[in-house]
Amino acid sequence: MNVAQPIEWTSQGVVMLDQRRLPGEVVHHIYTDYRDVAAAIRDMVVRGAPAIGVAAAMGVALGVERSSAATLDDLRAKFPSICQTIAETRPTAVDLFWAIERMKRRFDQLATANASLDAVRSAMVEEARAVHAEKRATDEAIGRFGAEFMPAAGKVMTQCNAGALATAGIGTALGVIRVAVEQGHKLHVLVPETRPYLQGARLTAWELHEGGVPLTLITDNMVGHFMKTGTVGAVVVGADRIAANGDTANKIGTYQIAVLAREHGVPFYVAAPISTFDLTISSGEQIPIEERPADEVTHLRGVRIAPEVAVANPAFDVTPARLITAIICERGVARAPYTESLRRLAESASHSPRAGTAGQRSAM
Amino acid sequence: MNVAQPIEWTSQGVVMLDQRRLPGEVVHHIYTDYRDVAAAIRDMVVRGAPAIGVAAAMGVALGVERSSAATLDDLRAKFPSICQTIAETRPTAVDLFWAIERMKRRFDQLATANASLDAVRSAMVEEARAVHAEKRATDEAIGRFGAEFMPAAGKVMTQCNAGALATAGIGTALGVIRVAVEQGHKLHVLVPETRPYLQGARLTAWELHEGGVPLTLITDNMVGHFMKTGTVGAVVVGADRIAANGDTANKIGTYQIAVLAREHGVPFYVAAPISTFDLTISSGEQIPIEERPADEVTHLRGVRIAPEVAVANPAFDVTPARLITAIICERGVARAPYTESLRRLAESASHSPRAGTAGQRSAM
Numbered sequence: 001m002n003v004a005q006p007i008e009w010t011s012q013g014v015v016m017l018d019q020r021r022l023p024g025e026v027v028h029h030i031y032t033d034y035r036d037v038a039a040a041i042r043d044m045v046v047r048g049a050p051a052i053g054v055a056a057a058m059g060v061a062l063g064v065e066r067s068s069a070a071t072l073d074d075l076r077a078k079f080p081s082i083c084q085t086i087a088e089t090r091p092t093a094v095d096l097f098w099a100i101e102r103m104k105r106r107f108d109q110l111a112t113a114n115a116s117l118d119a120v121r122s123a124m125v126e127e128a129r130a131v132h133a134e135k136r137a138t139d140e141a142i143g144r145f146g147a148e149f150m151p152a153a154g155k156v157m158t159q160c161n162a163g164a165l166a167t168a169g170i171g172t173a174l175g176v177i178r179v180a181v182e183q184g185h186k187l188h189v190l191v192p193e194t195r196p197y198l199q200g201a202r203l204t205a206w207e208l209h210e211g212g213v214p215l216t217l218i219t220d221n222m223v224g225h226f227m228k229t230g231t232v233g234a235v236v237v238g239a240d241r242i243a244a245n246g247d248t249a250n251k252i253g254t255y256q257i258a259v260l261a262r263e264h265g266v267p268f269y270v271a272a273p274i275s276t277f278d279l280t281i282s283s284g285e286q287i288p289i290e291e292r293p294a295d296e297v298t299h300l301r302g303v304r305i306a307p308e309v310a311v312a313n314p315a316f317d318v319t320p321a322r323l324i325t326a327i328i329c330e331r332g333v334a335r336a337p338y339t340e341s342l343r344r345l346a347e348s349a350s351h352s353p354r355a356g357t358a359g360q361r362s363a364m
Numbered sequence: 365m366n367v368a369q370p371i372e373w374t375s376q377g378v379v380m381l382d383q384r385r386l387p388g389e390v391v392h393h394i395y396t397d398y399r400d401v402a403a404a405i406r407d408m409v410v411r412g413a414p415a416i417g418v419a420a421a422m423g424v425a426l427g428v429e430r431s432s433a434a435t436l437d438d439l440r441a442k443f444p445s446i447c448q449t450i451a452e453t454r455p456t457a458v459d460l461f462w463a464i465e466r467m468k469r470r471f472d473q474l475a476t477a478n479a480s481l482d483a484v485r486s487a488m489v490e491e492a493r494a495v496h497a498e499k500r501a502t503d504e505a506i507g508r509f510g511a512e513f514m515p516a517a518g519k520v521m522t523q524c525n526a527g528a529l530a531t532a533g534i535g536t537a538l539g540v541i542r543v544a545v546e547q548g549h550k551l552h553v554l555v556p557e558t559r560p561y562l563q564g565a566r567l568t569a570w571e572l573h574e575g576g577v578p579l580t581l582i583t584d585n586m587v588g589h590f591m592k593t594g595t596v597g598a599v600v601v602g603a604d605r606i607a608a609n610g611d612t613a614n615k616i617g618t619y620q621i622a623v624l625a626r627e628h629g630v631p632f633y634v635a636a637p638i639s640t641f642d643l644t645i646s647s648g649e650q651i652p653i654e655e656r657p658a659d660e661v662t663h664l665r666g667v668r669i670a671p672e673v674a675v676a677n678p679a680f681d682v683t684p685a686r687l688i689t690a691i692i693c694e695r696g697v698a699r700a701p702y703t704e705s706l707r708r709l710a711e712s713a714s715h716s717p718r719a720g721t722a723g724q725r726s727a728m
Contacts, residue, residue: 023671193661193670195559195583201662201670209673216674219559219661221584221617225681228619253585255592256624263623297557297583298565303665306557306565307387309573310580317589 002211003164003178006051007058009129014058018045019165023206034063034082041096042089048166049240050139050273053095054132055168059086060103061128065121075120076111092290095275099131132168138273139169141330146176146271149326151233153186157223160194160251161203162238162271172271173236174207176328181213189215190226194251196296196313220253227264235261239272239327246321246338247284248272252314258323267325274329277346284318291315366575367528367542370415371422373493378422382409383529387570398427398446405460406453412530413604414503414637417459418496419532423450424467425492429485439484440475456654459639463495496532502637503533505694510540510635513690515597517550521587524558524615525567526602526635536635537600538571540692545577553579554590558615560660560677584617591628599625603636603691610685610702611648612636616678622687631689638693641710648682655679 008015013032020043021027029045031037037059040046046055063082069075083100090096106127110120150156156177163174170178181187189208194200201217208215218226226232235257241249248254248270261268281287294311298304327334327341331348334341372379377396384407385391393409395401401423404410410419427446433439447464454460470491474484514520520541527538534542545551553572558564565581572579582590590596599621605613612618612634625632645651658675662668691698691705695712698705 024668192585193559195557195585198669205673206671209671214674216676217661217670218676219584219616221556221559221620222676222678222681224620224623225616225678226676228681252583252589256585256588256620259588259624259627260620263627297581300664300669301667303667304388305562305664306581307570307573309569310578312580312582312586312590314586314589317586317592 003170004207004210006046006165007055007168009058014062016040016045019047020044022202032066034059035085037062038085038089049095050135050167052090052093053099054135056086056096056099057103057128057131060100061124064124072117079107103127135167136169138330139167139171139175142172142271142328143170143175143179145333146328147180147183149234149269150180150185150187154231154233155188155190157190157232157235159192159237159254159257161199163204163207165203165207172238176236176271189213191215191217192220192223193217194253195220223257224260227260227266232266234267236269236271239270239276240316241287242277243281243284244279244339245283246324246327248319249287249316252317255317255319258319262323268323269326269328270324271328274346277342279343279346287318289314289316367534368571368574370410370529371419371532373422378426380404380409383411384408386566396430398423399449401426402449402453413459414499414531416454416457417463418499420450420460420463421467421492421495424464425488428488436481443471467491499531500533502694503531503535503539506536506635506692507534507539507543509697510692511544511547513598513633514544514549514551518595518597519552519554521554521596521599523556523601523618523621525563527568527571529567529571536602540600540635553577555579555581556584556587557581558617559584587621588624591624591630596630598631600633600635603634603640604680605651606641607645607648608643608703609647610688610691612683613651613680616681619681619683622683626687632687633690633692634688635692638710641706643707643710651682653678653680
């Protein structure tokens with residue numbers, strides 16, 4: 001199956017698919033300067049937490065690989081500014097800081113060992129590629145654990161884009177669907193367009209279409225109608241943040257899809273890496289909701305579609321755990337009561353950004 | 365309170381607000397030829413069942429008033445073609461045919477009585493103005509019956525545009541809100557944008573803003589979030605067709621709002637004239653759902669926002685009666701069991717299009 005890749009390390013440089021121009025144009029950029037990678041992250045050429053993490057790691061690696069430094073001391077002097085430039089792009093992206101920290105630790109290890117300049121350069125590139133490979137492995141594990149919950153045939157629904165474009169792997173929610181299709185499930189995906197930013201219409205519809213997965217694009221207010229009149233076998237969505245009790249923050253609209261799923265007896269699955277678990281908060285009520293600019297609602301591609309009135313634009317909503325049939329991560333499947341099941345999975349994890357930043361991982 | 369009027373009879377001709385250009389531009393057209401009124405109906409300068417009925421009546425009246433006929437016989441010969449031109453504009457608009465039939469009956473009555481040409485002309489204009497006045501009276505009655513169900517203060521929600529722009533009165537659902545506001549209720553309206561055609565964003569937000577009613581525009585996938593996190597005191601929507609058992613067809617998205625209202629304990633009201641009652645069908649399952657063109661979903665104002673994939677675009681959905689707290693019409697308020705309450709109201713009605721076309725009304 002064709003999987004659209006948002007970012008790749010190549011001998012020419014870091015190649016990114018410009019997601020801002022999808023679905024109208026498929027444009028790739030080749031970056032040979034880490035400052036251009038930083039600009040690409042900031043300007044949302046790439047988006048989605050895991051993919052941003054991969055981009056950050058590759059940005060740091062690119063900065064090291066192409067640095068003009070002639071000695072290790074010289075490179076050591078230049079390194080903090082490379083990391084700083086990448087860090088200043090998306091201030092709320094947890095994966096970004098996790099990836100930078102990981103690259104810093106690797107650099108410190110190499111510098112402490114007085115590795116040769118060439119060895120440092122190739123080892124840092126290897127580390128960035130390892131980050132990417134781990135993200136891919138995470139998605140594939142989620143896909144395998146989740147596929148068994150997909151119906152043998154029929155309609156499934158997702159929301160937003162929890163796909164390859166967001167993760168740089170096969171996707172989380174879309175990874176589940178992909179693996180199921182590869183295993184022979186005859187799935188047809190209902191894709192809500194996901195206003196206001198239209199990630200469903202622009203990205204998920206494009207990605208599934210490119211991958212040869214049958215789909216139907218719908219507007220967000222058709223969800224209930226299709227659950228009532230068609231047979232939807234399952235809903236599978238991604239997550240931005242999962243509280244200790246299983247409450248899940250995800251793209252706006254996810255909550256009402258979960259309510260509608262429950263109303264119609266449709267199982268509702270969350271597919272997300274352990275890096276989205278935030279066990280420091282006991283429930284979703286503690287998750288702050290980002291309010292985004294009004295013009296995302298009132299304008300579309302620069303065209304005004306509403307008068308100048310008050311607008312609300314919460315980026316996320318919180319789906320209470322009671323509406324979630326199961327949470328699928330790379331280590332397995334959590335079911336209610338989530339406070340126990342999520343902690344058990346998190347404690348067995350080895351690749352969690354939060355675990356990493358909390359210093360629970362052994363040094364690389 | 366300022367009420368935007370979509371259509372008015374004036375001494376200069378029939379004045380229409382061009383709703384296609386809202387909210388960006390407020391443009392009025394003055395039509396002095398009935399063929400231009402027909403084109404305006406066909407091209408959706410005016411929309412909304414009751415407003416189309418008013419436009420049709422005014423179109424026929426304009427054709428008679430401005431006819432070159434020198435004798436009553438001459439006018440009698442020209443009259444069918446006027447009616448035919450107006451009838452060929454929107455083949456599924458029940459109110460259009462009801463209005464034309466009413467104008468025909470009035471013309472036949474005048475012709476049979478051998479009224480003078482001038483008398484026929486002024487009587488036909490009067491008849492069109494009477495149609496308009498009756499629509500206004502209907503809305504005002506609905507507004508009065510419905511206002512008491514609005515909270516004294518706080519948020520209410522609607523869907524699509526069941527407002528003045530659709531009815532040529534004060535609106536049905538928006539009429540309820542308007543009357544409540546005039547009576548002193550401190551309401552703030554949450555307006556879902558209503559994809560794909562954006563009647564909420566383009567028309568309802570504009571109309572409420574013009575009328576000085578506080579509102580917040582949201583996307584359709586924010587409904588559940590705001591019901592969960594804010595206090596929504598009531599939902600009030602219009603209707604396209606109400607079956608004998610109370611099942612209600614209305615703009616796509618209405619059904620899921622009703623499910624979400626029930627989930628959050630929010631009362632859900634339908635405000636619609638008796639002309640939308642279709643007691644010949646026992647339940648909503650018999651209501652066919654119009655499928656509209658894919659490009660309404662994939663394009664916005666000519667700009668492609670999705671790839672070339674399969675699209676669903678049902679114009680309406682059906683809300684089952686069990687989710688409806690009450691149905692408010694110009695004769696009063698129906699509550700479950702609707703099969704009895706709707707019939708009782710319909711049988712007491714004197715201004716119903718369907719009652720009219722069914723020959724139950726005395727000749728005018």
